[in-house]
Structure formats: structure tokens, C-alpha cells
Amino acid sequence: MTTSVWSKFPPNAWRAILIGGLALHIILAASAAWIETPTVDEFAHVPAGMSYWKHGEWSLYSKNPPVLKLWMTLPVVLGIAGPANTPDVKVEPFRWGPWLYGAEFEKENSQNYLRIFFAARMMVIVLSSAAGLLIFLWANQLSGKIPAALAAFGFWLSPTVLAHGHLATVDIGAALVIFGLCYFLFAMPDKPKISTLLICGLLFGLALTTKFSALFVLPWVVYVLATRAKGYRIKALAVSAISCLLAIQIVFGFSSLATFKKDYESKSKLGRRVVSLVPDWFPIPLPRYFIEGLDAQLADAETGEFGNYLNGEWSQTGWWYYNLESLGLKEHPASIVLIFLIPFAIRKKRFKTLLPIIGPLVLLAIPLLFLNPLQVGIRYLLPLFPFLFLLMAMIFDNFKIAMRLSPLILAAWTWSAIATAPHYLSYFNSIAREFGNPETLLLDSNFDWGQDLYRLKNMAAQATPPFGLMYFGHVSPAEYGISYQLIPDHPVKGLLAVSANLLEGMDYPVLAPDGTWVATEKDHLKWLRGLTPIRREGSIFIFDTRGTD
Numbered sequence: 001m002t003t004s005v006w007s008k009f010p011p012n013a014w015r016a017i018l019i020g021g022l023a024l025h026i027i028l029a030a031s032a033a034w035i036e037t038p039t040v041d042e043f044a045h046v047p048a049g050m051s052y053w054k055h056g057e058w059s060l061y062s063k064n065p066p067v068l069k070l071w072m073t074l075p076v077v078l079g080i081a082g083p084a085n086t087p088d089v090k091v092e093p094f095r096w097g098p099w100l101y102g103a104e105f106e107k108e109n110s111q112n113y114l115r116i117f118f119a120a121r122m123m124v125i126v127l128s129s130a131a132g133l134l135i136f137l138w139a140n141q142l143s144g145k146i147p148a149a150l151a152a153f154g155f156w157l158s159p160t161v162l163a164h165g166h167l168a169t170v171d172i173g174a175a176l177v178i179f180g181l182c183y184f185l186f187a188m189p190d191k192p193k194i195s196t197l198l199i200c201g202l203l204f205g206l207a208l209t210t211k212f213s214a215l216f217v218l219p220w221v222v223y224v225l226a227t228r229a230k231g232y233r234i235k236a237l238a239v240s241a242i243s244c245l246l247a248i249q250i251v252f253g254f255s256s257l258a259t260f261k262k263d264y265e266s267k268s269k270l271g272r273r274v275v276s277l278v279p280d281w282f283p284i285p286l287p288r289y290f291i292e293g294l295d296a297q298l299a300d301a302e303t304g305e306f307g308n309y310l311n312g313e314w315s316q317t318g319w320w321y322y323n324l325e326s327l328g329l330k331e332h333p334a335s336i337v338l339i340f341l342i343p344f345a346i347r348k349k350r351f352k353t354l355l356p357i358i359g360p361l362v363l364l365a366i367p368l369l370f371l372n373p374l375q376v377g378i379r380y381l382l383p384l385f386p387f388l389f390l391l392m393a394m395i396f397d398n399f400k401i402a403m404r405l406s407p408l409i410l411a412a413w414t415w416s417a418i419a420t421a422p423h424y425l426s427y428f429n430s431i432a433r434e435f436g437n438p439e440t441l442l443l444d445s446n447f448d449w450g451q452d453l454y455r456l457k458n459m460a461a462q463a464t465p466p467f468g469l470m471y472f473g474h475v476s477p478a479e480y481g482i483s484y485q486l487i488p489d490h491p492v493k494g495l496l497a498v499s500a501n502l503l504e505g506m507d508y509p510v511l512a513p514d515g516t517w518v519a520t521e522k523d524h525l526k527w528l529r530g531l532t533p534i535r536r537e538g539s540i541f542i543f544d545t546r547g548t549d
Helices: 013-035 040-055 067-072 097-108 113-143 145-156 159-164 171-187 194-208 212-228 233-251 269-276 288-303 322-330 333-346 351-370 378-398 400-420 453-462
Strands: 308-310 313-315 467-470 495-499 535-537 540-544
Touching: 013 113, 013 145, 013 159, 013 400, 040 067, 040 097, 040 113, 067 113, 067 171, 113 145, 113 171, 113 378, 145 159, 145 333, 145 378, 145 400, 159 171, 159 378, 159 400, 171 194, 171 212, 171 351, 171 378, 194 212, 194 233, 212 233, 212 288, 212 351, 269 288, 308 322, 322 351, 322 378, 333 378, 333 400, 351 378, 378 400, 453 467, 453 495, 453 535, 453 540
Parallel strands: 467 495
Antiparallel strands: 308 313, 495 540, 535 540
16 A cells, blocks of 8 residues: 555554554553463463473473473562472373472462462563564564554454463463564575574474474475575575574473483374384484473374363364354454455465465464364464464555554454453453353353452352352462352252353363362253353353242
């Protein structure tokens, strides 16, 4: 679009949009980080990160690589978040081990527990803020300052980004690092120097140690190196590969310089097929805990964990359209419309301009959208978001109608973000509300991830005992002074609070008042499903059965 079109905007409009979006994101994300209960995965991530710093226990929760857990817990290690005790690791590193260790960590830090998590969450907000700035930087080179600022604004106020951009988990950080790697490849000159190749390898190694989904962009990394380093492709690939392996070893503190095939038995089918191709004598130049973590992640993907839920049905194998529907139900309607307009906005762009964006986007989108059997949350799509909002900048740059409507789009994004605060995890858009209640559409980290326990504090204090609770999460209700008893599998009178996952039949253990974990069956709360809740506290439904027969 010509400069004259954007000249109708004030000269510093881009700066106001960018700074305003960033400020809103930080304020809204920080307020949610301060108030919400640590979620299911956070409960294990933060203690695991502390164990890496204090004990070098790389095996704990290694199915998610360590970089972001180290980053999140840095202020805790430095004492900025107050005192923190890190118990010795005496649990099995996989399955329920990370959560058992998380429970021990909670007991050791009961006086400062929630503050520790707030400090870790603030480190994630740094990453989500940086991701928006990187979108602006890249989009500015392709579409100009105002379209770039609009794209960054939309990213920062996306309900999905706000939901996971303030939690001490690995999803938003992985999105930033993968996007940053692709931007570096976009800016890489022809015939790159050795230093550039070394940095490229280091960045890819960093991406692999943030989340294993970075492996999906490996073909893109190889393609860019092969096409830019004409005449010395083998040398370029070798230098970057060695640099990548070095980065991974540095992250793991050179805990294992080589892993031999004979020393490791794969748990996943794909892992066994790959390992079978490697000679017994060949040393795999990766840390053992990196390989074990990747293999554990593959095994989870092959066998599932607690089942997938969509539109009131449970499935172990899932649905091919799950993530598409989740995106349609969880993202802001204005953003959904803009996503649909992307093909029309880019159709006249040069192939050379689009390929650095479309290439990695397609490599990520196919497995993340359609091939992931772990269908428990839109958060798995977060690596796609920076690319999608980057492409949205081209809509504002090419369509006059989009430019003219941009103030309304900004207002819609802003109003939705403020009106929803701080309950972004349980956000559903107006499209979803036409189809039914949230708990009949999506569960788990799309709706109920244990974030709303804090909302029961006043209710439990005022309720006539006993206060019944069935909570999906691991944080002890005692953190909020909540006294309760578990709801039985038969009708009982009382004020009852039930997490949506458990109400809909998720087979997941719950914490009893005495600190033990109690297994539940899918039909444990079948008697309660036919009753109408008196209200909903985020992802927790409140029933009053005191007046029933």
C-alpha cells in the first residue's frame, strides 16, 4: 500500500499502537499472573527448574527440555522472589514423578509458594512481550510501521497469548525462540560467514532445548543453509550441526557427552524404529536426558494421556479437526476473520518474500494442527501465532478497508481483553456461545487447568460446613485457607464446587483433605450432572444441594 494511504494517520500512530499494546499486555498478563492458582503443568515445571539449578537433576520432567524452566526459575534462584527450599529429588522422573516432587516442593515452601510462582510467571511475560516486538520488527520490514504495530497489538491482546503468556509453562517461550530462529534465517545473507553459521546452529540448539516441536522446522533450517551457502553447503551444514549439538550439551551442562544405542531402550514405537537404524557401536552425540525426554514425549503422543474431549465426547485417538475447531472457538472473532483474509492479502506478494514465512509455518502447521493426538489445548498451536500475526500485517498493508476499520479492530481487541481479564484460560468467543456451554465444547487447558481455585476462598469461608470440593489441580486448597471434604459418588447435601474436567468425567486423581491422592472414576459425579449449578466460578461449577430431597 502506498505511503499516502497511511499518511492519513498521525505520524506517531504506530508508536502509540505499539507502546499501548505492550503496556496493556504487561498489565493484563501480570494481573492474571498475580491472582490465578498455579496450573497443572506449572505445578511441575517450576520445581523441576529449581531442581536443575540446585541438584543438576536433568532427568526430572525431561519430556519438556530444560531451557525455559531454567529461565523461569532464575529470579527464584537469585533470591528475588524470597527464600525457596529445593528438596532432594527422590521420585521417578517420568509419569507422576514430577508432580509428586511438585507436592514436596509446595510443602517445603508453603510460606512463599505463590510468590515463587508469580516471579516465574513474570519471566514468561518477558518472553510474550519480546515475541510481539519481534513480530513488529519483521513486519516493519515487509509492510511498514503501522501494519506492523497493528499485528503486534493483535498478538499481545490475543486471548490465547494472554492465557498462556503469563503462565510458567514452555509454550509461549517455544513460540518466541522458533520464530526468532526463522527471523534469523530470513535475515541471513547469501554466502554467510562462519560466525553466522555458528549462531544459526546455536539458535537451533536453543530452540530444541525449549520444546521438541522445534524439530519440525529442521527441514527449513537445512533448506536455507543449503540455498544460501552455495558452493560450500556441506561445510555450512556441518558447522551449524556441530554448533547445534554444542548448544544442547551446554544447556545440559555436558552431563552426558555421548549416548550409545546399547545403553538405551526406547519407549516409543517411532523411537525404536529410528534407533534400530543406528549401529550398536555408534555414539549418539546428544545428552541422555535429551533423548529420554524426546522419547517420552513421543510415547505420550502415541498412547495418549487422559483422553481427548470435544463437543461432549471423549476419545483416546481424537479428531482431525480438533485444533481447527479450538482455534475457531477460542480466538477473538476479529482475528479469525483476519486469518481467513490472509490468502487474499498475500496473493500478489513475491514468492521470495513469502517463502521465509510460509515455509516454516507450513512445516509447523501440518503436524501441530492435524497430526498431534494429544488434543488437550490450543496452546500447542502457539508456535503458529507469531507467523499468523506477521501475515496479518500484510492485510492492513494491502486492503484499504482493513486500514479504515483498524481503529474498530483495535477497540474490539482491547475491549475483549479488558472485559475478559483475568480469566483468559476459560475464554470462549461469541461464536462458541452460540453452540452451547463451554464445558460441553472443550476441556483441559482450553478451559479448566486448575487456575480458579483461588476463587473459592471466600465462598468456602462463608459456607455452612461441610463444603464439598472436587478440584482438578495439584495445589493444596490449604494455600487459600479452604477447608473441605471430597464429594462422594452418591447424592449429598451441601454447597459443592466441582471442576469442569471432573464434572464431565475426566479420570484424574484428586487431592483429599488429609493430603493423599484419591483416584476417581468417570461416573463418580454422574449423579451431579443432571443438576443445574447455581453459578460458575471460571472453570469451577457451584451446586447447592442443601434444599434438594
